[in-house]
Amino acid sequence: MIDCCCTGRSEKDNEFCAYRENDKVIEHIENTPSASSRTDLLGEGACGGNKILVVDDSPVYRKLVEQSLSAERCALLFAKNGREALDLFAKHQPALVITDWNMPDMEGPELCKRIRHDFPDCYCHLLMLTSNSGKEKIVEGLRAGADDYLTKPFDFGELAARVGVGRRIVELHRQIQEKNRLLEEMALTDALTGLPNRRAIDIWASRQLSAAARHDFSFWAVMADLDFFKKVNDTYGHDAGDTVLKTFAEILTAQTRESDMCARLGGEEFLVMMTHSDKEGAETAIERIRKQFENTKFAFGNHTVTATASFGIAGFRGTKPPDWNALVARADTALYAAKDKGRNRIECELETEI
């Protein structure tokens, strides 16, 4: 039977209270230094930066670790064996794990290996705390995936200091991950319009094209180009030109489905990828975009200005998908036809019969 030993707390708090089964602590999270910081500390997302998992089959050592970290601003989780540790790790993704070596179901090095293997995307700092003090054991522990090694009996100050080092490393790792994520996002985004760029749509559309062949759904590439755009820039300035481009991007986004993708290729050229639509449906969707853009009025100084765009559509449905760039080239040919026929219109390439 599992009882929660805490009372008078909210349901959310209770989730993190000490639970007892046959008088043994099986899960215990304690925030330090004050209970008032509980919600803040546990409110972290994935890879919780303030959570430390302590794994030891000895209740005495669990208590000693708790006492040694009493001044740390962190949430402690306790497990008494490897299985519980893995369950708690999956649930809370702590930033740090302090693990014993000798435990009934799993040795410390095995636990380190399992955490590294089972949670490759959640970096954590692993510290082995064990009475195994031989050099060969230290080497074995570190090779199993531990980042640090401390022998029992341990000094409270030393453990707290090593935990501080681990938390600094985890925080740096988190910052690097966040910066990498931002760089990746920037590398795939057009800075002016916020739309995906050429690289992004090339990656996504190539995958979708394969999926269209495998799962038998239609796939459309639509090239769009603003008509006489240079005149807008030359007459009203580049800020005016940027406004027109951003407005066109907004219309593209608003008039297409979430599952479609609109990208700016550069200059006044855009590319739309659409799926699950017949030829008429694709043309209707693009016609909505063409009309809305044509009817949009821009105020530049004392002038009210309108702009238009031309569109070229190419599609695919079948079991052998064309190369994505070849499909884009076909859409481009259709776009040229639209330009030749007077602009502000849509042309669908002749090969496309879906």
Ligand SMILES: [Mg+2]
């Ligand atoms: Mg032990």
